[in-house]
Amino acid sequence: MASLSTPLLGGAIHERGVVKLIMQDEEFNYLSQLAFRESGIVINESKRDMLYGRVMKRIRSLKLNGFTAYCQLLQDSYTGELSAFINAITTNLTAFFREEYHFNFLQKVALAHFKHHNQDKRLRLWSAGCSTGQEPYSIAMSVQGQLPDWDVKILATDLDSDVLWCAHQGHYDDLTGIPQHYRTQYCANECHQHGYLIGDDIKQVIAFKQLNLLSRWPMKGQFDVIFCRNVLIYFDNETKQKLIQRFYAQLKPGGYLFLGHSESLQSLNTKFRLVGQTIYQR
Incomplete structure (x- = not known):
């Protein structure tokens, strides 16, 4: 029986007919370290799925082909995408007269x-x-x-x-x-x-x-x-x-x-x- 998840080139897997991008460890480490350096926000392994989901929205918005391309964008046009990246990873749960x-x-x-x-x-x-x-x-x-x-x-x-x-x-x-x-x-x-x-x-x-x-x-x-x-x-x-x-x-x-x-x-x-x-x- 063929595996449900088949590796593809370019940091992605083919899962039930859908291509799912992979965030490699090096990319996770780079993004989490960048977040800490620029904002002080700690993103450990327990928040990996959160980081994946929020960065994926940026990747789709920018029509990039994966996490490698996104990390390269942050490096190449550092100040341009950095603000959008920090905006993406911050949590903004709030309410009137909360607490x-x-x-x-x-x-x-x-x-x-x-x-x-x-x-x-x-x-x-x-x-x-x-x-x-x-x-x-x-x-x-x-x-x-x-x-x-x-x-x-x-x-x-x-x-x-x-x-x-x-x-x-x-x-x-x-x-x-x-x-x-x-x-x-x-x-x-x-x-x-x-x-x-x-x-x-x-x-x-x-x-x-x-x-x-x-x-x-x-x-x-x-x-x-x-x-x-x-x-x-x-x-x-x-x-x-x-x-x-x-x-x-x-x-x-x-x-x-x-x-x-x-x-x-x-x-x-x-x-x-x-x-x-x-x-x-x-």
Whole structure:
């Protein structure tokens, strides 16, 4: 009986009449090392299928004949395809008011702290790894109206240029997660036939910028609040340690750091103090 999977030339197999491209070990190693070097994202053997699927989309889009050709493209036109490659491997799962307890803490505890301590009535917040924008918009809705006459600014950054474009548009098909009173106040009047637009009064307090967290940070001032949720899980411990130290330096004394529900600073050497569920204070 003939084998169901017959090797072909050019890094592919013939499987039940369908040609399936193969990602050789050398190609996997090259792509995973490139991802780590450029973004800090760790792609080990357990994520091989994930890498295969996402790079395959680029190969089809570019009409290349396999992984060897794609790796060669990255080498030949390094800066041209690199951005698309990094966009392809980043994970952008997000939602409005995800991990709602964080926003309750922000309103009831953190803002009360700042009302007492920030005599200049300035508040600076950073959504690091903002994805398609649901997180910074949720932060803005939580803060807006709570601090009348305050100077509030939110920096929202991500490595992925594609999701940043979506975030800047503020156009969503689904508003699941947004409390009804916020929908009425900030979204309902902007409804149109293809979805919903976030209102300008929310948009105007947010600046969306592309930023690699492992590169130099151009921000000069410190922040009162940093949200960096479900980002550390993609880094090794050495990278996490360096990043947490930089977050500590970038926060004002008394400022808050919000991490994802599965993240912790327990194994790291840090001066942060745990004050809530994955919430830390400098």
